[in-house]
Amino acid sequence: MPLNSDKTIEGSFQLVGGNFATAGEASGELKRTLTDLGVAEEIIRRAAIATFEAEINVIIYAAAARLLYFIGPSSIRIRIEDMGPGIENIEQAMQEGYSTAPEWVREMGWGAGMGLPNMKKNSDEFNIESVVGEGTTVEMVLNIP
Amino acid sequence: MILKEIAKILEASIIANPENSEIDIHSACSADMMSAVLYYHTPNSLLITSLTQPHVIRTAEIAGIKSIVFVLDKKPDKETIDLAQKKKIPLLSTSFCMYTASGRLFKEGLPGCLDK
Numbered sequence: 001m002p003l004n005s006d007k008t009i010e011g012s013f014q015l016v017g018g019n020f021a022t023a024g025e026a027s028g029e030l031k032r033t034l035t036d037l038g039v040a041e042e043i044i045r046r047a048a049i050a051t052f053e054a055e056i057n058v059i060i061y062a063a064a065a066r067l068l069y070f071i072g073p074s075s076i077r078i079r080i081e082d083m084g085p086g087i088e089n090i091e092q093a094m095q096e097g098y099s100t101a102p103e104w105v106r107e108m109g110w111g112a113g114m115g116l117p118n119m120k121k122n123s124d125e126f127n128i129e130s131v132v133g134e135g136t137t138v139e140m141v142l143n144i145p
Numbered sequence: 146m147i148l149k150e151i152a153k154i155l156e157a158s159i160i161a162n163p164e165n166s167e168i169d170i171h172s173a174c175s176a177d178m179m180s181a182v183l184y185y186h187t188p189n190s191l192l193i194t195s196l197t198q199p200h201v202i203r204t205a206e207i208a209g210i211k212s213i214v215f216v217l218d219k220k221p222d223k224e225t226i227d228l229a230q231k232k233k234i235p236l237l238s239t240s241f242c243m244y245t246a247s248g249r250l251f252k253e254g255l256p257g258c259l260d261k
Binding site for chain 2: 020021023024027028031041045048049052053108109110111112113114115117118121
């Protein structure tokens with residue numbers, strides 16, 4: 001067991017949409033916490049990438065969001081609840097290359113339609129629920145072998 | 146390939162963290178799409194890009210990229226350099242375009258991120 005403690009470690013972040021300057025703060029802290037706990041580097045990188053993609057999605061699409069993480073002895077659970085426009089067609093949004101990002105976002109190197117697929121790729125479990133006009137909730141679990 | 150050697154091949158100046166120019170780089174990727182950088186992440190790699198905003202540094206940190214080369218003589222602003230210094234990520238600037246910079250490094254034996 002890689003973790004030094006049997007207890008679950010929790011953390012939360014308030015994310016604000018529209019501002020790239022704060023991108024990476026939540027994923028950076030999660031990365032540091034996991035490093036301090038001695039989790040394997042490959043799992044840390046996958047968790048950080050999945051969380052970073054979630055942060056970017058909030059910046060691009062939502063007004064705000066709450067990001068929660070729970071680190072237990074055998075898994076990392078990351079949950080993002082946003083107050084955004086919601087996703088009309090989740091199946092379409094999950095396709096690589098599909099994006100509704102505006103031009104200013106693309107000019108900054110984002111909005112290639114890789115965000116959600118990459119979050120799924122880096123998770124062992126991935127769940128997404130969305131209500132148009134209310135928001136989207138994504139939950140990702142990464143197993144710690 | 147040692148970063149100092151990469152700087153020589155690209156006739157590049159090291160514009161941040163020159164004290165880290167001895168790090169060993171295993172592969173490189175050339176991209177202006179940060180989503181692609183995150184999707185094809187590889188540890189100990191070099192990013193060749195023309196984007197200079199601070200979020201490029203944050204993307205690099207998350208994706209396991211150890212150094213960034215800005216092509217076409219692009220110079221990042223102070224905010225980007227400050228962040229790179231904080232994260233200890235060396236930054237290089239070359240006058241070559243992305244194609245030529247990539248070709249020069251590949252020719253000298255630095256593989257692409259996805260090459261086996």
